[in-house]
Amino acid sequence: MRQMRISLGMMATVNRAVSLMTLHNPELFTGEESGLRLLMLKIYARFEVQLLKVFWFTFQSPLAKINVTRKLMYLALAKFMAEHAIAGNYMTLDEVVDFINKLPEGNSAFAVGPCRCRLAIGHRVSCPHPLETDIVIASGTPIWLALFPKDYRVIPKDEAIHIIKDGYEKGLAPGVFRHMYYKGSTNYFAICNCCKEACLPIIGYRVFKPEKMKFIPGPSRAVVDPELCQGCGACVKVCPFEERVLVGGRSHTINCQGCGLCAFNCPQKAITMVKRAL
Numbered sequence: 001m002r003q004m005r006i007s008l009g010m011m012a013t014v015n016r017a018v019s020l021m022t023l024h025n026p027e028l029f030t031g032e033e034s035g036l037r038l039l040m041l042k043i044y045a046r047f048e049v050q051l052l053k054v055f056w057f058t059f060q061s062p063l064a065k066i067n068v069t070r071k072l073m074y075l076a077l078a079k080f081m082a083e084h085a086i087a088g089n090y091m092t093l094d095e096v097v098d099f100i101n102k103l104p105e106g107n108s109a110f111a112v113g114p115c116r117c118r119l120a121i122g123h124r125v126s127c128p129h130p131l132e133t134d135i136v137i138a139s140g141t142p143i144w145l146a147l148f149p150k151d152y153r154v155i156p157k158d159e160a161i162h163i164i165k166d167g168y169e170k171g172l173a174p175g176v177f178r179h180m181y182y183k184g185s186t187n188y189f190a191i192c193n194c195c196k197e198a199c200l201p202i203i204g205y206r207v208f209k210p211e212k213m214k215f216i217p218g219p220s221r222a223v224v225d226p227e228l229c230q231g232c233g234a235c236v237k238v239c240p241f242e243e244r245v246l247v248g249g250r251s252h253t254i255n256c257q258g259c260g261l262c263a264f265n266c267p268q269k270a271i272t273m274v275k276r277a278l
């Protein structure tokens with residue numbers, strides 16, 4: 001236990017050092033063209049699946065169930081990962097399509113390959129979702145194509161949109177991921193189509209809920225009309241973040257992350273996505 005606390009303490013110190021260096025030299029780590037950032041992204045891409053497996057086993061371990069050790073894990077690593085290193089931003093289907101339409105098409109702008117989370121743990125959680133849903137964009141595309149030429153293929157923008165629409169109908173939440181996100185830096189590298197069962201960022205979000213783990217807030221949040229809600233629970237079932245609950249036979253929103261899956265799946269059209277005050 002003492003050794004673990006020392007290692008977690010060391011990791012927290014490294015995280016703080018990176019944050020301080022970033023504050024003083026923002027372009028060093030956060031610039032779209034920063035060589036250091038791109039090198040870090042390459043290293044992440046190379047070991048991503050292995051890293052996700054480590055996360056999975058850590059989330060399953062007793063350490064994630066004990067308040068003190070879970071909090072240490074969060075402060076030492078998960079907070080930095082989620083808020084900066086690999087920062088997710090969940091959106092509704094319309095919002096993500098709009099986002100993609102604004103990206104330059106170019107040569108080899110988009111590529112698709114197997115979802116890294118489903119590759120890492122899909123078989124352990126009986127994930128029923130399609131595998132080829134990991135869409136790399138911007139600085140991610142050349143890196144993932146170069147490292148995994150047999151797994152990733154270049155696709156046109158239309159096909160990227162088609163994959164996301166198909167996934168959305170199957171209950172997958174589209175999340176735009178940024179690398180080394182600080183003070184509004186873009187650094188987009190992937191659009192993931194995340195599920196409740198196997199998506200490690202979402203599993204991590206649920207594990208670290210007591211620590212109030214955050215993604216970049218989605219542009220919209222869900223609002224329920226209690227007059228229309230019939231309490232069927234379909235929205236509760238589809239929310240991958242487990243941020244919906246039935247109270248007194250009506251659905252309530254807790255801390256909406258903005259994916260819009262509940263609104264899409266409500267048979268009564270009782271849920272509206274409204275713009276979030278940011």
Ligand code: SF4
Nearest residue numbers: 229230232233235266
């Ligand atoms: S899916 Fe719609 S009707 Fe069913 S509980 Fe949710 S808000 Fe109510």
Ligand code: SF4
Nearest residue numbers: 239256257259260262
């Ligand atoms: S409450 Fe609805 S929109 Fe918000 S995160 Fe859950 S499913 Fe997505």
